[in-house]
Amino acid sequence: MKLQFFNTLGRQKQVFEAIAPHKAGMYTCGQTVYDYPHIGNMRTYLFEDFLKRILMYNSYEVTHIMNITDVGHLVSDADEGEDKMEKGSARTGKSVWEIADYYTKAFIDDVKLLNIIPATKYTKATDYIKEQIDMIKCLEDKGFTYITSDGVYFDTSKLSDYGKLAQIDVEGLEEGKRIEFSAEKRNKTDFALWKFSPKDTKRQMEWKSPWGIGFPGWHIECSAMSRKFLGDTFDIHCGGIDHIPIHHTNEIAQSEACTGKPFAHYWLHGAFLEEDDGKMSKSKGEFLCLKTLTDKGYSPLDYRYMCLGTHYRKRLLFSWDVLDSAKNSFNRLKQNIIRMKEENAPGKSGEQDRVNLYKSDFLESVNDDLNMPQALAVTWEVVRNTGISDKNKLELIYDFDRVLGLELKKFVDESRRGQISWAEFEIPDAPIKQGIPSEVLELINKRAEAKAAKNFKLADELRNKVRELGYVIIDKKGGVEVKEIKN
RNA sequence: GGCGACGUACCCAAGUGGCUUAAGGGAGAGGUCUGCAAAACCUUUAUUCAUCGGUUCGAAUCCGAUCGUCGCCUCCA
Secondary structure (H helix, E strand, O other), rough: OOEEEEEEEOOEEEEEEOOOOOOOEEEEEEOOOOOOOOOHHHHHHHHHHHHHHHHHOOEEEEEEEEEEEOOOOOOOOOOOOOOOOHHHHHHHHHHHEEEEEEEEHHHHHHHHHOOOOOOOOEEEEEHHHHHHHOOOOOOHHHOOEEEEOOOOEOHHHHOOOOOOOOOHHHHHHHHHHOOOOOOOOOOOOOEEEEOOOOOOOOOOEEEEOOOOOOOOOOOOHHOOOOOHOOOOOOEEEEEEHHHHHHHHHHHHHHHHHHHOOOOOEEEEEEOOOOOOOOEHHHHOOOOOHHHHHHHHOOOOOHHHHHHOOOOOOOEOOOOOOHHHHHHHHHHHHHHHHHHHHHHHOOOOOOOHHHHHHHHHHHHHHHOOOOOOOHHHHHHHHHHHHOOOOOOHHHHHHHHHHHHHHOOOOOOOOOHHHOOHHHHHHOOOOOOOOOOOOOHHHHHHHHHHHHHHHOHHHHHHHHHHHHHOOOOEEEEOOOOEEEEEEOO
């Protein structure tokens, strides 16, 4: 099946056609680094990772740019409220720059833990102030801006198709419903491109510009940085669903007004992770971080697996039950892989048709707008299918894992190590290199006799002796398995 | 007030007109194996898709109404 995505622009599934053959340019809205990312944030980055891996699985070379918003923006257009960066600074006593560095690092740590392929480049907003100013100049030259007492604004009435992404009914918007109305704005949808620093206070982050000292508006960084690294028009732009009406709508307005060309061809948006009381949000104070999960004994990949279980365009209600369910299922998948690796029955002839069928089932699932739950179901069908050999199963599963990203090829078998508690030693992965020494073999046989005679005390003693000699005995159905302990 | 999304078994969840009298996973139950624990494996779990009505030869899938849940219209994934 051809690769297709649900495009927010037009609200329908479309076959993906890249601008350049076999290449895909992708821009994803990243983190505002004033606090730790919560697992809801990470859900979106996981969805984008699935997308990127699917592109790669389809042999696209992906250039992925993700912004790091390290500049604070005011809470509202009316120049009131607090700047999140400055607020974080006041809270911790660190400078805004230190805050940004610290939380950027925290974000990158989570990315790694979740086995998310890093972006080709992470672009920090403060590194590209010049590009942002240049773009505002471009808009000014073309007559899309006006200046008020507190900044430079974009006049949305100059753009005939403003709001096409969100299908906004401008008339129906009720500005001032939730925030103060800014009297100087010409249209309710107008937004700031550049904000002036308050006259009486000095901001930690501020820059000179043709319009006065200040800082960039909320949306210009994405337009400027995506243009610098991906060009005027690029393939895919992603973000959270909340960005559709404001942030992405305004990005499109700025970029298309400036370049006169279409901005991004495909817009994909991830739905929220929610809690019982609705959307997970930092402003509520308490929120779940990846560390909250790992502190409770879950692995980051348990969470990744959990996110694979629900389609990215559907909201997901977080609960510990759901995470437990994911963890159990993921463990079982790994146990199955261990078993397959151990038994590793060779492939039989005539299996290839079935193998190819599964492969195309998987491809069809992921290519159909990232149907990861379906892809996971195909993976399980492979695991359960008795018609193909372990060798072929493993090959298939490892291939699928290029998209799933669960590290199925190299995970450490933590679960089993913990479970065979009476053994008190690690079960080595490697098979025995040279034959088992006759001495050990003899003890193993004696133990088997003891077991048969139900003399378990003696059996356990013999097992310990074998252990001292460097071998592990594992009871299996129909006999024992012996492994060499690595030193 | 405007815009948008969703409601499938005990839980999560795919399916969006006939291939499906509904995938897959978790949990539960029963079983296999076992000296014991765990794991693993097997079997089992919705005549039904929020409710009601309509369209159709045929609907979980389309239309309408009702009920319920949620998001956006401030920054936010």
